[in-house]
Amino acid sequence: xxxxxxxxxxxxxxxxxxxxxxxxxxxxxxxxxxxxxxxxxxxxxxxxxxxxxxxxxxxxxxxxxxxxxxxxxxxxxxxxxxxxxxxxxxxxxxxxxxxxxxxxxxxxxxxxxxxxxxxxxxxxxxxxxxxxxxxxxxxxxxxxxxxxxxxxxxxxxxxxxxxxxxxxxxxxxxxxxxxxxxxxxxxxxxxxxxxxxxxxxxxxxxxxxxxxxxxxxxxxxxxxxxxxxxxxxxxxxxxxxxxxxxxxxxxxxxxxxxxxxxxxxxxxxxxxxxxxxxxxxxxxxxxxxxxxxxxxxxxxxxxxxxxxxxxxxxxxxxxxxxxxxxxxxxxxx
Numbered sequence: 232x233x234x235x236x237x238x239x240x241x242x243x244x245x246x247x248x249x250x251x252x253x254x255x256x257x258x259x260x261x262x263x264x265x266x267x268x269x270x271x272x273x274x275x276x277x278x279x280x281x282x283x284x285x286x287x288x289x290x291x292x293x294x295x296x297x298x299x300x301x302x303x304x305x306x307x308x309x310x311x312x313x314x315x316x317x318x319x320x321x322x323x324x325x326x327x328x329x330x331x332x333x334x335x336x337x338x339x340x341x342x343x344x345x346x347x348x349x350x351x352x353x354x355x356x357x358x359x360x361x362x363x364x365x366x367x368x369x370x371x372x373x374x375x376x377x378x379x380x381x382x383x384x385x386x387x388x389x390x391x392x393x394x395x396x397x398x399x400x401x402x403x404x405x406x407x408x409x410x411x412x413x414x415x416x417x418x419x420x421x422x423x424x425x426x427x428x429x430x431x432x433x434x435x436x437x438x439x440x441x442x443x444x445x446x447x448x449x450x451x452x453x454x455x456x457x458x459x460x461x462x463x464x465x466x467x468x469x470x471x472x473x474x475x476x477x478x479x480x481x482x483x484x485x486x487x488x489x490x491x492x493x494x495x496x497x498x499x500x501x502x503x504x505x506x507x508x509x510x511x512x513x514x515x516x517x518x519x520x521x522x523x524x525x526x527x528x529x530x531x532x533x534x535x536x537x538x539x540x541x542x543x544x545x546x547x548x549x550x551x552x553x554x555x556x557x558x559x560x561x562x563x564x
Contacts, residue, residue: 264289264296266318283499284487291483292476308333311469318468318480323519326465330513336470338481340511341463344501348509351434352386352458354395355422358451360429365456368429369399372406378418378430379403379410385522386433387415390458393525416440423451433461459560462515466508484508517560524553 266285278298289296301307304325310316312333321329329335342348356362368375380387396403403410411427415436421427440448466484468477488496488507500507528549531542 264294265299268300280502320466326467327516329467334470335467337465337467337511337513339466339484339508342506342509344506349460349462352390353454354456355452356429357425358453375407375428376409377407378421378427379412380431389522391431394458459518485510521556
């Protein structure tokens with residue numbers, strides 16, 4: 232799972248959420264902004280945590296802002312698609328849908344309480360190990376034990392599966408002498424205690440170890456590989472919002488906790504377990520798009536029901552799209 236709970240915030244301007252056609256976003260005569268949240272916990276808890284921020288947003292935009300709670304991402308995405316929702320707070324997967332189907336555009340993302348705009352997958356060995364590089368691991372794989380991540384983990388399986396193993400044209404199941412599946416904490420401890428030769432974990436597990444023990448795991452383990460950033464939750468608005476409105480919304484979020492009222496705003500952010508927000512773009516979705524296409528490629532390759540010509544055609548299409556994303560990622564660096 233990507234960093235933090237995925238909940239969404241959405242804004243609709245002078246619109247009846249029950250189904251009437253929305254007026255243009257933040258028109259000159261707009262008096263109300265409805266901001267919605269995916270209810271991943273009780274609505275009352277979310278409202279209590281967010282209401283002071285909502286009030287500040289209302290002052291910044293010069294319109295009344297009211298909270299609206301939804302039960303799933305689909306309703307928010309459809310609201311954005313039909314211009315009943317102009318701004319949304321998504322997880323990266325949902326943001327891809329909003330960008331592709333609902334005229335959305337990423338403009339900011341969360342910064343966690345420690346200042347990170349996301350987190351990273353890492354490949355670890357004990358500091359006493361003779362393994363000094365990924366190349367060493369691959370060359371000696373048949374003699375090594377590997378601590379793999381949960382199959383459903385983004386940073387434990389999906390990210391290293393694409394950016395580490397597939398990039399080096401190897402498969403852990405056949406590369407290593409033994410493969411043991413575990414969570415990040417177990418893998419970290421297993422490397423520290425020399426129970427496995429090499430293992431995958433993430434930077435959050437390393438930080439949790441520091442918090443729980445007061446010790447730095449990096450004193451005992453060495454990082455051989457670090458993934459691209461697994462981005463934090465993005466904020467998305469409709470591309471066709473007036474330019475001045477988009478500027479006000481973006482400025483509000485990226486500057487929250489930095490202005491003359493910073494002390495109070497930081498306290499509110501701390502309640503939400505965030506340090507603040509940073510500017511972002513659609514480029515932050517590229518790693519997730521690459522993972523999705525990598526999974527699609529693997530599915531096609533393993534589909535025994537496809538005729539050879541159809542499989543080749545589908546694989547060529549996926550490879551083309553992956554190449555386009557690789558170029559986009561390189562240009563964004």
